[in-house]
Amino acid sequence: MITGMGTWDIGHFDNDSAADFSGSLDDALESERENIIRTALTRTIETEEYLDSDEACAVLASAALIAAQCPGGTPVTTAYGPKKPLPVFSPDLRPLAVQALDRVLAPESELVELWDEAGHGPLFRKGVTDLKAVLLT
Template sequence: MGTWGTGYFENDTALDFMGDIEEADDPKELFEETLAETMDMDFLDADQGAAVIVIGAYIDRQRNGTQYSAPEHPGSIDIDTFPDRHPDIDFSELRTTVIKALKKVLANDSELNELWAENEGAYPVWRRNIEMLIERLSEK
């Protein structure tokens, strides 16, 4: 990946997936399909893991109102305005599945986890960011 950072949107794959969400006729259907694919995978590749993290952030934004600063990237998408632009979409029934998928991102059979584990300095920060997302999504 050309862009690489510990934040949810700090990689090219995440930004590309955000573009896919914006272009989708039905973002919820895209989330459902991506999560279903994720749960069927024995080994989670990095691109799929990045997509799961983005989905988790979008659901967190809608469900909990968590504010995310827009990525520093030309033509970046502002996740914070998504609920206002799509007030009719309800992701609440995807919460349990996205939590399971995020845990899969942190598991040993995840390429993204393997790649981050190679960076001893940044890995704890990246992992904690995902754990905090899971915690927010797990709150009742």
């Protein structure tokens, strides 16, 4: 789908960056996994310069994992998601995830530019908007 980015489909885990992020969650102690997600979200929210696609992919993966625990959330069943159990996330991660997703969609975001260049920008934005809708319930 996006050449040169290690992306094979439009799903939140269908790229090398998200798969690597999932691996980092699996490599961490269970007690550290929520903090890894919180850090990815916070770092993105605080980014004022150009947002790298790798950071944006980690946010999408994080938001999908948080949304999976929300009412109406879709379980993460992809082979590229974390294999090890995740803790029940603190509810305060939901608004952080929404803020981080807003930053991913904002100007100066490499991932949006890549999806737009590949002709899949609207489909990408719909996936992010759907995630936000679950997180806001």
